[in-house]
Amino acid sequence: MRINGEISPQEEEEKGEVKTVSLSIEQPQRLVVVGYALTSKKKKSFLQPKLEVLARNKGILFVAIDVNRPLSDQGPFDVVLHKLSGKGWCEVIKDYQQKHPEVTVLDPPDAIQHVRNRQSMLHDVADLDLSDCQGKVSVPRQMVVDKDPSSIPHEVTKAGLRLPLVAKPLVVDGTAKSHELFLAYDHFSLSELEPPLVLQEFVNHGGVLFKIYIVGEAIKVVRRFSLPNVSKHELAKVAGVFRFPRVSSATASADDADLEPSVGELPPRPLLERLARELRCRLGLQLFNIDMIRQHRTKDVFYVIDINYFPGYGKMPDYEHIFTDFLLGLVQNKCDKRAAT
CATH class of the missing domain: 3.30.470.20 (ATP-grasp fold, B domain)
Incomplete structure (x- = not known):
C-alpha cells in the first residue's frame, strides 16, 4: 500500500530491497511550572478544569503557593502568577523578584497598585x-x-x-x-x-x-x-x-x-x-x-x-488556549535571551 506516494515496506521486501528505518522518539519537553497565589474566588474562576487539562497536555503544571511558608523555599517555578492584596504580600513578591530574577513574576506589585486606584489608573x-x-x-x-x-x-x-x-x-x-x-x-x-x-x-x-x-x-x-x-x-x-x-x-x-x-x-x-x-x-x-x-x-x-x-479571564472565549500559549511564550523568550548571552 502506498501512503502519500511512498513505497511501503512490503513492496521493498518484494524487490529485495530491505531498508533500515530509524525512528526518532521525541524527548518530552521540560515541564513549565507555574506557581499561583490567588484568592479562592479567583482560583475557582480561573483554574477551571478545561484550563488545567490543556495546560498539562502542553507541559504546564500549576502549583499552589503556600502563603504561610517562605516563597523562596517553594518551587522551583518558571512563572509566579498572583493576585493577592496587602502590604505584606507585596513585600514578599518584591523580595522574591530580587532573589530570583530568572523567574517571571506576573505582575509587579507596584504596577498592580497603580490600577487598583481609580484616581491613578486612567x-x-x-x-x-x-x-x-x-x-x-x-x-x-x-x-x-x-x-x-x-x-x-x-x-x-x-x-x-x-x-x-x-x-x-x-x-x-x-x-x-x-x-x-x-x-x-x-x-x-x-x-x-x-x-x-x-x-x-x-x-x-x-x-x-x-x-x-x-x-x-x-x-x-x-x-x-x-x-x-x-x-x-x-x-x-x-x-x-x-x-x-x-x-x-x-x-x-x-x-x-x-x-x-x-x-x-x-x-x-x-x-x-x-x-x-x-x-x-x-x-x-x-x-x-x-x-x-x-x-x-x-x-x-x-x-x-x-x-x-487580572480580570475574569474564565469569561473570555478561548481563554485557556490564549493563556497557555502566553505562558509558554514567556518561558521560551526567557530561554532565548539566556542562550543569546
Missing part, C-alpha cells in the same frame, strides 16, 4: 495620542472625593462637572463592593454618596461596553450590555442616586444581540493594538483588561472608563 490613557489609529481615545472628566459627603455638591459645582455622574469606589480591591456603580441625577442627591469615591461624567454610549482583554500581546474583545443612555428629558425629570448591579459581567453579554452597527461595531483593530501596546508599556502589566465605550452617535470617539488587573 492617567496613562489621558496622555495618549492615538489620533493616527482610526479613532480617538480619551477618558471622561472625573474628580476624586474623599471628604465629608455634605461637601460633594459644592465640590462638583466648583469642578464644573456635568450631570449625570457615575460614582465608583476609589479603591478596587477585588470585592463586589468595589465594583458597585451609582448614577447621580442631581446635585442634592450627591450628598447621599459615601466617600472615598470617584465621580465620572456619564457619557452616552448606546448601552454597550467593549471589554478588551489583554494577555501579553494577545487581545480579545467582547461586547457587554452597560448603562442605557440618559436623555435630556430624563435628566430634567429624574432625581436621586440609583445603584446599579455590576455591569459588563459575562451574564450581560451582548455578542449575540441584534445591535445597530453604529453601537455594536467593534473598535478598529489598529486602535486596539496600539492602545494595548502603549498601556502594557506604560502600566508595566501583562494581564489586564480595558473597559471602553463609544460615544453615542459617533463612529470613532472612544472613552476608557476602567482598567482592571
